[in-house]
Amino acid sequence: MQQRHLGNRTVSAIGLGGMPMSIEGRPDEERSIATIHAALDAGVTLIDTADSYHRDANEVGHNESLIATALRAYGGDTSEVLVATKGGHLRPGDGSWTKDGRPEYLKSAAKASAQRLGVDAIGLYQFHRPDPNVPYADSVGAIAELLDEGVIQMAGISNADVGQIDQAQEILGGRLVSVQNQFSPAFRSSLGELEHCAGLGIAFLPWSPLGGISNAAELATRHAAFQRVADAHGVSVYQVTLAWMLALAPVVIPIPGASRPTSIQDSAAAADLELTADEVASLSEA
Ligand SMILES: NC(=O)c1ccc[n+]([C@@H]2O[C@H](COP(=O)([O-])OP(=O)(O)OC[C@H]3O[C@@H](n4cnc5c(N)ncnc54)[C@H](OP(=O)(O)O)[C@@H]3O)[C@@H](O)[C@H]2O)c1
Numbered sequence: 001m002q003q004r005h006l007g008n009r010t011v012s013a014i015g016l017g018g019m020p021m022s023i024e025g026r027p028d029e030e031r032s033i034a035t036i037h038a039a040l041d042a043g044v045t046l047i048d049t050a051d052s053y054h055r056d057a058n059e060v061g062h063n064e065s066l067i068a069t070a071l072r073a074y075g076g077d078t079s080e081v082l083v084a085t086k087g088g089h090l091r092p093g094d095g096s097w098t099k100d101g102r103p104e105y106l107k108s109a110a111k112a113s114a115q116r117l118g119v120d121a122i123g124l125y126q127f128h129r130p131d132p133n134v135p136y137a138d139s140v141g142a143i144a145e146l147l148d149e150g151v152i153q154m155a156g157i158s159n160a161d162v163g164q165i166d167q168a169q170e171i172l173g174g175r176l177v178s179v180q181n182q183f184s185p186a187f188r189s190s191l192g193e194l195e196h197c198a199g200l201g202i203a204f205l206p207w208s209p210l211g212g213i214s215n216a217a218e219l220a221t222r223h224a225a226f227q228r229v230a231d232a233h234g235v236s237v238y239q240v241t242l243a244w245m246l247a248l249a250p251v252v253i254p255i256p257g258a259s260r261p262t263s264i265q266d267s268a269a270a271a272d273l274e275l276t277a278d279e280v281a282s283l284s285e286a
Pocket of ligand 1: 016017018019020048049128129158159180181206207208209210211212213216217236238239255256257258259260261262263264266267
């Protein structure tokens with residue numbers, strides 16, 4: 001599997017997004033663990049999660065606990081696996097997502113995440129989403145303190161614009177290693193942040209790269225140009241979409257979600273799919 005840099009770590013060019021295994025519509029635990037194990041078998045060494053990936057109010061951190069369980073149960077070596085979690089979103093249990101970017105909240109949430117993941121220090125901790133009720137500098141300042149205190153090993157942000165990326169980089173004293181924003185064939189408005197990250201050498205993790213849980217099945221019909229390239233290579237439209245992103249910049253590391261082993265097995269193969277420069281250019285314009 002092709003490798004990419006994320007801070008001081010090297011990870012698989014395709015990660016696994018954990019959200020579909022913990023929110024509404026999730027499968028049973030057995031299938032989720034089989035999915036995580038299939039990712040590991042395929043060489044995936046980046047798993048994205050968040051404390052808010054749960055369904056009911058009383059099960060905060062469902063996805064973090066699930067990943068920790070799957071890693072413990074895996075027969076092979078997991079020492080190179082980077083589990084990246086996030087804090088700053090909450091799910092009250094009615095299907096909604098709320099925000100809390102207060103420094104004291106983020107600091108206690110990170111410690112709870114570390115406990116659920118069963119680690120002394122979280123490999124990568126990402127501030128999930130700016131909270132309009134809290135100055136961004138205060139929230140990111142808490143992430144800097146978590147780094148200084150050794151609660152987290154690396155820091156990232158999510159759902160950030162170019163100005164916030166620069167602000168976070170300054171507050172973190174140059175220690176910002178990743179930005180996680182929505183990016184897919186249907187949602188390209190974060191191309192500016194992707195290019196900004198490429199210029200800074202910061203990893204860019206496209207979230208919902210296949211259009212999101214409820215839209216992924218429509219990828220081929222909504223984006224015919226991607227399906228045409230897929231037909232030419234004899235691969236799935238999902239692989240072409242992920243390979244196109246990888247070709248945009250060496251900092252790009254997509255994190256496709258999965259709740260079935262076959263989904264992540266197929267997506268992981270995108271790391272080794274080579275598109276021609278003409279194909280990449282035509283998909284960028286499609
Ligand atoms: N930072 C943020 O604010 C934020 C927001 C949303 C998501 N995220 C992260 O980004 C990750 C990815 O986003 P997402 O899960 O929302 O959407 P996504 O990756 O665009 O789509 C996920 C869906 O695509 C299907 N799929 C994946 N690979 C496939 C393949 N090769 N063939 C066929 N179907 C395939 C999966 O189906 P099956 O379920 O049937 O396997 C899954 O339900 C999340 O899991 C989460 O970790 C972050």
